[in-house]
Amino acid sequence: MATPESGATLESVAFAAGVSRQTVSNVLNAPERVAPETRQRVEEAIQALRYRPNRSARSLRTRMSNLIGYCVQPALAGNINPVLDRFVHAVTEYAAEHGFHLLLFTAPAGSAGLDRYAELLAQRAVDGFLLTDTVVGDPRPGWLTEQGVPFVAFGRSWSGPDRGRWVDVDGAAGMTEAVEHLHALGHRRIAFIGWPEGSGVGDDRVAGYTAACLRLGLDPRVVRAEGTVDTGRALAGALLDGADPPTALVCVSDLSAYGALRALADRGLRPGPDVAVVGFDDTPAARLPGVDLTSLSQPIEQIGREVVQMLLGLLGVVELPPGPEHRLLRPTLVVRASSRPAGSAPAAPTEAR
Amino acid sequence: MATPESGATLESVAFAAGVSRQTVSNVLNAPERVAPETRQRVEEAIQALRYRPNRSARSLRTRMSNLIGYCVQPALAGNINPVLDRFVHAVTEYAAEHGFHLLLFTAPAGSAGLDRYAELLAQRAVDGFLLTDTVVGDPRPGWLTEQGVPFVAFGRSWSGPDRGRWVDVDGAAGMTEAVEHLHALGHRRIAFIGWPEGSGVGDDRVAGYTAACLRLGLDPRVVRAEGTVDTGRALAGALLDGADPPTALVCVSDLSAYGALRALADRGLRPGPDVAVVGFDDTPAARLPGVDLTSLSQPIEQIGREVVQMLLGLLGVVELPPGPEHRLLRPTLVVRASSRPAGSAPAAPTEAR
DNA sequence: AATCCGGATTTGATCGTTCAACACGTCGAG
């Protein structure tokens, strides 16, 4: 059996079904306009010839490529990659349900990268963009809005006028939950290991921490440095060695938290029973035995769905969800040994891998 | 200043330059056919109008979409993700140099997923495919070859006739290097923690270990289980508690190695000085302080380049590299504390992040 | 009986590009 003519066209299907081009086209795009009987005949011909509309031809005519541009960042050395990985998968899946696909490209950070976006638009290669890793002073939301280009961001626009639609994780709420969790366990001296001021994400998270402390009558105590394991280790070490050492450490990211865990180990302290540690992102390493880090997990799949829905709404493919232009989703706290008192839940139920 | 007419076409450029469509087209696709003077005039018009050829129209005519299909797997819970992340980035970058882009899609594993590939082909949405995570009995290479579809795999075809082109990491060579490294450090009882027989990747790696042992006059000793942290911990524990315990453990993956590290910690043994541990993949967690795992790092960027080059060669876009149909690249051993004797290189030079 | 209506289907034009063939002038060889 030969490959069933890899080149079926509207015309060939039409001929096989004894109708005209347009009728076949209607069967696919506006079935209600075709009489049931003819429709069936056409559908059989489509099956028989394994016909699928040619995407280039359709795009040329309709001026829609059914492709969504997505910029893959120069991998930040194992930072938030796992999160983005799941995000991309979720987005790809939801987009496919509506006949859309992701088109990947790379671009330098900042306004130097805007040409790449412009290039794809000029070529009409994409219908819109999905942004991730929006940062303070990110030129993309403003520029895309000016150009009238449909886009949705995973991550709010952190500065300037709040432009375009976005979905984001409520880091502040997550950190508040972390503090409340620790407070409920009896901790009263809870410190925060953060990033330098000026990063939108970091400032949001520290704000949640501070607010929770104030509400619970605790003294907020924030130290900051670049978010590497080594700095986390140093900051935590300084806190633990200083006067009035904290009994719990809330960290702006898992990476900082790994550093904090290391600082505990350096001093013979047990994470959990002696000093509690909480991270953010729930990276794969967090669940490793021997690490067992309590962390805030982002609802990535849901974000993926919402982002796709918004973008397809802007493109007129689905009905634009009536809600607000922005969506803030709460992360969920995954409690592991690093924030459990001694003896509680000794052998955690085996987590999936 | 308004948006410079977002809709420049060949025709409008031709009018501006006082030539015909085809001449403009030639300036772009076959400049040598155009007289230098006219060429310059046309190029100026192109600049002025910010003209970029419409991709759909070009695709329709040339029957090339300039898109490469790439299937994103349902994230395997933090397994080899970081590796694939870097791979995708590298591929995207190299492909872009030739005007190609990656188109993402999802598909169920096994032959159930072949429809998704077929669908994209029927729509002429992609010119070829890039495969990753090829497994034993993978139907894709055979099917694509039968259909005459251009593709290149990252990962050899592990069973059946060896079809199509691929680039892969020489796991056996890597494991051999690991054994030699440990042997040079004085280790004589080196055990291997592997996966169950039947996985191509796992069998390849154990083969390299076994060969090296035999060549060095060591007794190969292989234990196997599913490659999770917990099983790694259990297997390593059994070895360490058994008769004639090994002084070094070579692990089929970082995940198993993390389990092995945990088993050492359970028994108060120090990784490195007491028992050496080596993993595979150099996952981000390997470099965390407190983990510091010696591991084999895959040359992902190079694989990305080679894979793209081969595929574009098959598509006739670049000259097909004259070499063999397959390329095996050696991983490099990254030595960290888990395989260093006591006191050597006390404070490792700060690794990047 | 002539008219109108509306659902079902068809026809021509078009999206923007490249391919194939052809027109034009010049130049060198026979």
Place this chain on the structure above:
DNA sequence: CTCGACGTGTTGAACGATCAAATCCGGATT
């Protein structure tokens, strides 16, 4: 002097789909 080759540039036709308007036809209206 004629012919063919060559360098340069043009024109018509296609690629395969959708849009917009035209056509067809049976049945209800007047």
